Amino acid sequence: MTQTLPLLPKVELHVHLEGTIGVATARKLAVKNNLPFPETILNENGHYKGGNLPDFLVSYDTVAGFIRQPSDYTDILYAYLIDVAAQGCVYEEIMVAPDFAADNGVSYVDFMDALALAIDKARAETGIEARLNIASLRHHGAQKTYELAKTVIANPHPYVVGFGNGGNEMMHHFRDFKLAFDLIRNETNLGIHVHAGEACGAQSVWDALDYINPARIGHGVRSVEDERLMDELAERRIVLEICPSSNIELGVYPSYDAHPFNVLVDAGIPVTVNSDDPPFFHTTLAHEYKIVQDKFRRTQSDCLHYTKTAIRHAFCGDTLKEQLLKRVGEYAETLQSE
Numbered sequence: 001m002t003q004t005l006p007l008l009p010k011v012e013l014h015v016h017l018e019g020t021i022g023v024a025t026a027r028k029l030a031v032k033n034n035l036p037f038p039e040t041i042l043n044e045n046g047h048y049k050g051g052n053l054p055d056f057l058v059s060y061d062t063v064a065g066f067i068r069q070p071s072d073y074t075d076i077l078y079a080y081l082i083d084v085a086a087q088g089c090v091y092e093e094i095m096v097a098p099d100f101a102a103d104n105g106v107s108y109v110d111f112m113d114a115l116a117l118a119i120d121k122a123r124a125e126t127g128i129e130a131r132l133n134i135a136s137l138r139h140h141g142a143q144k145t146y147e148l149a150k151t152v153i154a155n156p157h158p159y160v161v162g163f164g165n166g167g168n169e170m171m172h173h174f175r176d177f178k179l180a181f182d183l184i185r186n187e188t189n190l191g192i193h194v195h196a197g198e199a200c201g202a203q204s205v206w207d208a209l210d211y212i213n214p215a216r217i218g219h220g221v222r223s224v225e226d227e228r229l230m231d232e233l234a235e236r237r238i239v240l241e242i243c244p245s246s247n248i249e250l251g252v253y254p255s256y257d258a259h260p261f262n263v264l265v266d267a268g269i270p271v272t273v274n275s276d277d278p279p280f281f282h283t284t285l286a287h288e289y290k291i292v293q294d295k296f297r298r299t300q301s302d303c304l305h306y307t308k309t310a311i312r313h314a315f316c317g318d319t320l321k322e323q324l325l326k327r328v329g330e331y332a333e334t335l336q337s338e
């Protein structure tokens with residue numbers, strides 16, 4: 001038994017910035033910014049409560065609302081990058097929601113500058129690389145997404161590499177968002193990804209393909225309900241950003257045994273391993289990789305393959321991808337020489 005798993009190179013493409021805020025940090029932010037901390041978002045053990053997607057979003061929105069200063073964002077992202085770097089993560093793509101920042105009084109430009117500072121600081125200390133994916137909030141409606149797309153286009157930033165949407169998958173239809181995503185596709189080189197096939201079934205993934213045409217799908221696990229859809233995803237090499245513990249905590253599947261990870265892999269669909277909102281789902285990125293090994297019975301070299309898949313389908317530039325693949329390749333060589 002090798003003791004190499006903690007250092008296995010990892011890449012994360014699906015994590016939400018405010019979803020990385022642990023309970024202790026959330027309390028500190030609330031105190032610092034003079035805001036009440038509702039104990040109702042915690043369970044009897046002092047962790048964030050589990051539940052369904054709408055309940056989770058209430059807790060998430062509450063925590064996201066504790067932030068007031070651009071420097072809070074720097075601190076949150078820096079802390080997360082240092083944390084995952086220690087878990088073996090070599091590259092992070094963080095979903096960041098300028099609409100939340102605006103609600104907290106932080107402008108788009110100040111928000112991006114604060115986040116860039118965190119990326120530079122974490123890189124200097126650990127070597128981890130990170131980029132940003134702009135997340136619109138689906139439940140805020142199509143008009144807000146369109147306005148955000150215009151803001152992103154008007155303020156290009158070298159660390160912004162993608163555009164997508166998160167939030168409540170059960171609200172609105174992908175056709176409503178087509179205009180905003182078409183604008184991004186026509187005016188920028190940003191990668192496009194959306195959440196689908198989590199709270200809603202296979203049809204939501206078909207709708208994403210038909211109206212948005214994303215390169216990656218957040219979750220997408222319920223594609224398993226339609227064989228023709230699985231064939232389509234495999235054929236088009238559309239990547240699923242799978243977050244196993246998130247699916248269990250939000251009740252998409254009752255257990256890891258019932259999770260379709262292996263069915264999707266066996267169908268030839270490219271998959272990646274992610275933590276989504278780690279403290280909210282009582283997990284870490286390293287723990288998700290461990291679940292893939294322990295619960296889904298995948299090998300360490302399978303996990304390396306998922307890391308490489310994540311690098312190849314990351315939205316960053318080719319030069320950085322080559323550097324990252326080299327780092328992962330060096331690790332693979334040490335495994336073989338053991």
Ligand SMILES: [Zn+2]
Binds near residue numbers: 014016166195218276
């Ligand atoms: Zn997500």
